[in-house]
Structures are given as structure tokens and as C-alpha cells.
Amino acid sequence: QVQLVESGGGLVQAGDSLRLSCAASGRTTSPYVMAWFRQAPGKEREFVAAITPGGGTTYYGEPMMGRFTISRDSAVNMVYLQMNSLKAEDTAVYYCAASPQYAGQLAGRNWALRLFTYWGQGTQVTVSS
Numbered sequence: 001q002v003q004l005v006e007s008g009g010g011l012v013q014a015g016d017s018l019r020l021s022c023a024a025s026g027r028t029t030s031p032y033v034m035a036w037f038r039q040a041p042g043k044e045r046e047f048v049a050a051i052t053p054g055g056g057t058t059y060y061g062e063p064m065m066g067r068f069t070i071s072r073d074s075a076v077n078m079v080y081l082q083m084n085s086l087k088a089e090d091t092a093v094y095y096c097a098a099s100p101q102y103a104g105q106l107a108g109r110n111w112a113l114r115l116f117t118y119w120g121q122g123t124q125v126t127v128s129s
Helices: 103-108
Strands: 003-009 010-013 018-024 033-039 044-050 059-061 068-074 078-083 094-097 123-128
Touching: 003 094, 010 068, 018 033, 018 123, 033 068, 033 078, 033 103, 044 068, 044 078, 044 103, 059 068
Parallel strands: 010 123
Antiparallel strands: 003 018, 018 078, 033 044, 033 094, 044 059, 068 078, 094 123
């Protein structure tokens, strides 16, 4: 079992930056692809970014490219999402997730939610325009 706890959400203005954190605990010795998803009110959960177990490769959803950066510090079991140039449409609950699948397989399956075994409770990000 892996437990994931997100933090760092809040209310910011358009153009501001915010960094989300995800703390992993439990059976973290297994290699997991770590990812961020988000869900806005009335919308489906959307892929934001992912990072391979070694941290060498990252993936991003198209609306986030160039503005968001995912990183991880495996020594302390943390995953981060740096969000810059925030827009009102970035408003959502942001979730951290972990998958034992290979990143290539996840990408090939469009980061299907069902392929992620562990999820955090989410952290709210609200961007005012």
C-alpha cells in the first residue's frame, strides 16, 4: 500500500505561481510512475503531468506544456508540481497518483485513470481572474 498526501493548494491570482507537493508513504520502494491529475467542477478528471520512477522523463498534458513542471525527490518520497502563469481555467482539485505500469504503456493508454493504483485526496487550486 502507498499513501499519497497532497498539499500546497490555495487561492491565487491569474499570472501567479504555485507549487504543489505530494508526500508518499508506505511501500514506496517499488518503482512507480507518479502523476498529477486535476478535476474542475462538472468536468472529468484530466491528466496534468507524469514523471518516471527515476525522474529522467516527464510528460505533460497539452494545456500545461511550458507552464507546469513536475519533479520528484525519491530520497524523501516527494513529488512536486510547479505551476507558473496560472490561468482561471487551471482552477480545479489537483490529485497525486501512482502507477506500477511503465510510462510508455500509460501514455499509450492516454493516462487512463484505472491504471493508477493509488490516489491522494486532492488539493484545491483556485485562480481568480
